[in-house]
Amino acid sequence: MIIDFLRLSAAERYLWMTRTVIPRPVAWTLSENEGGGFNLAPFSYFNALCSAPPLLGVSFAAGEGGGAKDTLKNIRRQKEFVVHIAPMKMLDALNESSAPLPYGESEVSRLGLATASFSDDNGGGDGDRLPRLRDCPLAFLCELSREISLHEEGAAEQFLVLGKIRKLYAAETVLAADAKGRQTVSAECADPVARLSAGNYAGIANFQSRRRPVK
Numbered sequence: 451m452i453i454d455f456l457r458l459s460a461a462e463r464y465l466w467m468t469r470t471v472i473p474r475p476v477a478w479t480l481s482e483n484e485g486g487g488f489n490l491a492p493f494s495y496f497n498a499l500c501s502a503p504p505l506l507g508v509s510f511a512a513g514e515g516g517g518a519k520d521t522l523k524n525i526r527r528q529k530e531f532v533v534h535i536a537p538m539k540m541l542d543a544l545n546e547s548s549a550p551l552p553y554g555e556s557e558v559s560r561l562g563l564a565t566a567s568f569s570d571d572n573g574g575g576d577g578d579r580l581p582r583l584r585d586c587p588l589a590f591l592c593e594l595s596r597e598i599s600l601h602e603e604g605a606a607e608q609f610l611v612l613g614k615i616r617k618l619y620a621a622e623t624v625l626a627a628d629a630k631g632r633q634t635v636s637a638e639c640a641d642p643v644a645r646l647s648a649g650n651y652a653g654i655a656n657f658q659s660r661r662r663p664v665k
Protein backbone atom coordinates (compact mmCIF):
# COMPACT_ATOMS: atom_id res chain seq x y z
CA MET A 451 0.00 0.00 0.00
CA ILE A 452 1.27 3.49 -0.86
CA ILE A 453 -0.36 6.43 0.89
CA ASP A 454 -0.25 9.74 -0.95
CA PHE A 455 0.09 12.35 1.79
CA LEU A 456 -0.89 15.15 -0.56
CA ARG A 457 -4.38 13.66 -0.79
CA LEU A 458 -4.86 13.28 2.94
CA SER A 459 -6.51 15.69 5.35
CA ALA A 460 -4.38 17.02 8.20
CA ALA A 461 -6.21 14.67 10.58
CA GLU A 462 -5.44 11.64 8.39
CA ARG A 463 -1.79 12.64 8.07
CA TYR A 464 -1.59 12.91 11.85
CA LEU A 465 -2.99 9.39 12.20
CA TRP A 466 -0.62 7.84 9.67
CA MET A 467 2.39 9.65 11.10
CA THR A 468 1.65 8.70 14.68
CA ARG A 469 0.90 5.08 13.70
CA THR A 470 4.20 4.71 11.89
CA VAL A 471 6.84 6.90 13.54
CA ILE A 472 7.03 4.49 16.46
CA PRO A 473 8.05 4.15 19.19
CA ARG A 474 8.22 7.82 20.22
CA PRO A 475 9.66 9.10 23.48
CA VAL A 476 7.32 11.21 25.57
CA ALA A 477 8.24 14.62 26.98
CA TRP A 478 6.26 14.68 30.22
CA THR A 479 6.40 18.43 30.59
CA LEU A 480 6.05 20.51 33.73
CA SER A 481 5.62 24.28 33.54
CA GLU A 482 4.49 26.98 35.95
CA ASN A 483 0.99 28.44 35.66
CA GLU A 484 0.43 32.16 35.87
CA GLY A 485 -0.65 32.77 39.46
CA GLY A 486 1.17 29.66 40.75
CA GLY A 487 0.83 25.90 40.56
CA PHE A 488 2.37 23.52 38.10
CA ASN A 489 0.99 22.30 34.82
CA LEU A 490 1.89 18.84 33.59
CA ALA A 491 1.19 17.26 30.19
CA PRO A 492 2.68 14.63 27.86
CA PHE A 493 3.97 15.40 24.35
CA SER A 494 5.27 12.74 21.96
CA TYR A 495 6.13 14.93 18.99
CA PHE A 496 9.40 15.12 20.87
CA ASN A 497 13.07 14.29 20.55
CA ALA A 498 16.69 15.24 21.25
CA LEU A 499 17.86 17.51 18.41
CA CYS A 500 21.33 18.89 19.04
CA SER A 501 24.16 18.54 21.57
CA ALA A 502 26.01 21.85 21.11
CA PRO A 503 23.85 23.56 22.22
CA PRO A 504 22.00 20.75 23.99
CA LEU A 505 18.50 21.05 22.53
CA LEU A 506 15.27 19.13 23.01
CA GLY A 507 12.36 19.77 20.64
CA VAL A 508 8.68 19.57 21.59
CA SER A 509 5.98 20.24 19.02
CA PHE A 510 2.65 21.70 20.11
CA ALA A 511 -0.63 21.45 18.26
CA ALA A 512 -3.34 24.02 18.95
CA GLY A 513 -5.43 23.61 22.10
CA GLU A 514 -9.16 22.87 22.15
CA GLY A 515 -10.29 26.43 21.49
CA GLY A 516 -7.67 26.88 18.76
CA GLY A 517 -5.17 28.84 20.87
CA ALA A 518 -1.98 27.70 22.53
CA LYS A 519 -2.05 24.76 24.94
CA ASP A 520 -1.43 25.66 28.59
CA THR A 521 2.11 24.26 28.51
CA LEU A 522 3.02 26.44 25.53
CA LYS A 523 1.44 29.52 27.16
CA ASN A 524 3.55 28.90 30.26
CA ILE A 525 6.75 28.32 28.31
CA ARG A 526 6.22 31.53 26.34
CA ARG A 527 5.72 33.50 29.54
CA GLN A 528 8.30 31.92 31.82
CA LYS A 529 10.88 30.80 29.25
CA GLU A 530 11.57 27.59 31.13
CA PHE A 531 10.14 24.11 31.58
CA VAL A 532 11.01 20.62 32.77
CA VAL A 533 10.87 17.54 30.54
CA HIS A 534 10.61 14.17 32.30
CA ILE A 535 11.19 10.76 30.78
CA ALA A 536 8.48 8.81 32.56
CA PRO A 537 8.97 5.21 33.70
CA MET A 538 6.31 2.65 32.71
CA LYS A 539 5.11 2.51 36.35
CA MET A 540 3.91 6.12 35.92
CA LEU A 541 1.99 5.48 32.69
CA ASP A 542 -1.43 5.96 34.30
CA ALA A 543 -0.45 9.33 35.74
CA LEU A 544 1.13 10.35 32.43
CA ASN A 545 -2.07 9.48 30.59
CA GLU A 546 -4.26 11.22 33.20
CA SER A 547 -2.15 14.37 32.91
CA SER A 548 -3.26 14.77 29.28
CA ALA A 549 -6.80 15.72 30.42
CA PRO A 550 -7.61 19.23 29.18
CA LEU A 551 -8.12 21.00 32.51
CA PRO A 552 -9.08 24.68 32.69
CA TYR A 553 -6.03 26.96 32.69
CA GLY A 554 -4.54 27.28 36.17
CA GLU A 555 -5.74 23.90 37.46
CA SER A 556 -2.65 21.92 38.35
CA GLU A 557 -2.34 18.34 37.07
CA VAL A 558 0.52 17.88 39.54
CA SER A 559 -1.79 18.64 42.51
CA ARG A 560 -4.77 16.83 40.99
CA LEU A 561 -2.78 13.63 40.55
CA GLY A 562 -1.06 14.01 43.93
CA LEU A 563 2.41 13.82 42.37
CA ALA A 564 5.30 14.67 44.66
CA THR A 565 7.89 17.17 43.49
CA ALA A 566 11.53 17.69 44.39
CA SER A 567 14.07 20.32 43.55
CA PHE A 568 16.81 19.99 40.97
CA SER A 569 19.30 20.63 43.74
CA ASP A 570 18.16 17.82 46.05
CA ASP A 571 20.75 15.32 44.96
CA ASN A 572 23.82 17.33 44.14
CA GLY A 573 23.63 20.61 46.05
CA GLY A 574 24.15 24.01 44.44
CA GLY A 575 20.44 24.87 44.03
CA ASP A 576 21.22 28.23 42.39
CA GLY A 577 17.62 29.40 42.61
CA ASP A 578 15.83 27.10 40.17
CA ARG A 579 12.17 28.04 40.19
CA LEU A 580 10.85 24.84 38.67
CA PRO A 581 10.76 21.51 40.48
CA ARG A 582 10.84 18.04 38.95
CA LEU A 583 8.52 15.12 39.63
CA ARG A 584 10.18 13.27 42.49
CA ASP A 585 9.43 9.77 41.20
CA CYS A 586 10.61 10.29 37.63
CA PRO A 587 14.20 9.04 37.35
CA LEU A 588 15.13 11.34 34.46
CA ALA A 589 14.31 15.04 34.18
CA PHE A 590 15.72 17.88 32.08
CA LEU A 591 15.52 21.49 33.25
CA CYS A 592 15.27 23.52 30.05
CA GLU A 593 15.19 27.16 29.09
CA LEU A 594 13.34 28.30 25.99
CA SER A 595 15.85 28.65 23.19
CA ARG A 596 13.59 29.27 20.21
CA GLU A 597 10.06 28.78 19.00
CA ILE A 598 9.44 27.90 15.36
CA SER A 599 6.10 28.10 13.64
CA LEU A 600 5.55 24.91 11.60
CA HIS A 601 2.01 25.10 10.21
CA GLU A 602 1.21 25.78 6.60
CA GLU A 603 -1.13 28.60 5.65
CA GLY A 604 -4.75 27.89 6.56
CA ALA A 605 -3.82 24.92 8.79
CA ALA A 606 -4.21 24.76 12.56
CA GLU A 607 -1.28 26.23 14.47
CA GLN A 608 1.68 24.00 15.31
CA PHE A 609 4.76 25.29 17.08
CA LEU A 610 8.11 23.64 17.70
CA VAL A 611 9.71 24.70 20.95
CA LEU A 612 13.44 24.20 21.31
CA GLY A 613 14.52 23.88 24.91
CA LYS A 614 18.16 24.27 25.88
CA ILE A 615 19.02 21.81 28.63
CA ARG A 616 20.46 23.48 31.72
CA LYS A 617 20.43 20.47 34.03
CA LEU A 618 19.77 16.75 33.85
CA TYR A 619 18.54 14.93 36.92
CA ALA A 620 19.33 11.21 36.83
CA ALA A 621 18.27 9.16 39.86
CA GLU A 622 20.82 6.89 41.51
CA THR A 623 18.47 4.01 40.71
CA VAL A 624 19.12 4.34 36.97
CA LEU A 625 22.84 5.03 37.08
CA ALA A 626 25.10 2.21 35.95
CA ALA A 627 28.60 1.61 34.62
CA ASP A 628 29.21 0.64 31.00
CA ALA A 629 31.69 -2.00 29.79
CA LYS A 630 34.54 0.53 30.08
CA GLY A 631 33.53 1.51 33.60
CA ARG A 632 32.11 4.88 32.53
CA GLN A 633 28.98 6.18 34.18
CA THR A 634 25.89 5.64 32.07
CA VAL A 635 22.14 5.28 32.44
CA SER A 636 20.55 1.85 32.48
CA ALA A 637 17.69 1.94 29.99
CA GLU A 638 16.23 -1.13 31.66
CA CYS A 639 16.16 0.62 35.05
CA ALA A 640 14.81 3.85 33.55
CA ASP A 641 12.09 1.74 31.87
CA PRO A 642 10.90 4.64 29.68
CA VAL A 643 7.38 4.92 28.31
CA ALA A 644 7.34 4.67 24.52
CA ARG A 645 4.32 6.00 22.69
CA LEU A 646 2.79 4.03 19.85
CA SER A 647 -0.40 5.09 18.05
CA ALA A 648 -3.38 6.58 19.88
CA GLY A 649 -3.65 5.14 23.41
CA ASN A 650 -1.00 2.46 22.84
CA TYR A 651 2.31 2.33 24.67
CA ALA A 652 5.25 0.00 25.11
CA GLY A 653 8.16 -0.50 27.46
CA ILE A 654 11.59 -1.74 26.41
CA ALA A 655 10.91 -5.49 26.50
CA ASN A 656 13.72 -6.78 24.32
CA PHE A 657 16.96 -5.03 25.22
CA GLN A 658 19.90 -5.63 22.85
CA SER A 659 23.35 -4.13 22.19
CA ARG A 660 25.39 -3.85 19.01
CA ARG A 661 28.90 -2.54 18.36
CA ARG A 662 28.98 0.25 15.79
CA PRO A 663 30.89 -0.73 12.65
CA VAL A 664 34.34 0.83 12.37
CA LYS A 665 36.20 1.75 9.14
Ligand SMILES: Cc1cc2nc3c(=O)[nH]c(=O)nc-3n(C[C@H](O)[C@H](O)[C@H](O)COP(=O)(O)O)c2cc1C
Nearest residue numbers: 491492493494495509510511519520521548549550
Ligand atom coordinates in the same frame (compact mmCIF):
# COMPACT_ATOMS: atom_id res chain seq x y z
C1 LIG B 1 1.12 10.29 25.23
C2 LIG B 1 0.59 11.59 24.70
C3 LIG B 1 1.36 12.34 23.83
C4 LIG B 1 0.91 13.58 23.36
N1 LIG B 1 1.69 14.28 22.49
C5 LIG B 1 1.30 15.52 22.10
C6 LIG B 1 2.16 16.30 21.27
O1 LIG B 1 3.26 15.90 20.89
N2 LIG B 1 1.74 17.55 20.93
C7 LIG B 1 0.54 18.05 21.36
O2 LIG B 1 0.22 19.20 21.04
N3 LIG B 1 -0.27 17.33 22.17
C8 LIG B 1 0.08 16.10 22.55
N4 LIG B 1 -0.73 15.35 23.38
C9 LIG B 1 -1.95 15.98 23.91
C10 LIG B 1 -1.65 16.87 25.13
O3 LIG B 1 -1.03 16.12 26.17
C11 LIG B 1 -2.99 17.45 25.65
O4 LIG B 1 -3.51 18.31 24.67
C12 LIG B 1 -2.85 18.17 26.98
O5 LIG B 1 -4.14 18.47 27.49
C13 LIG B 1 -2.09 19.47 26.86
O6 LIG B 1 -2.04 20.03 28.13
P1 LIG B 1 -1.87 21.55 28.44
O7 LIG B 1 -3.00 22.31 27.75
O8 LIG B 1 -1.95 21.60 29.92
O9 LIG B 1 -0.55 21.98 27.90
C14 LIG B 1 -0.35 14.08 23.79
C15 LIG B 1 -1.14 13.31 24.66
C16 LIG B 1 -0.69 12.07 25.09
C17 LIG B 1 -1.55 11.25 26.01
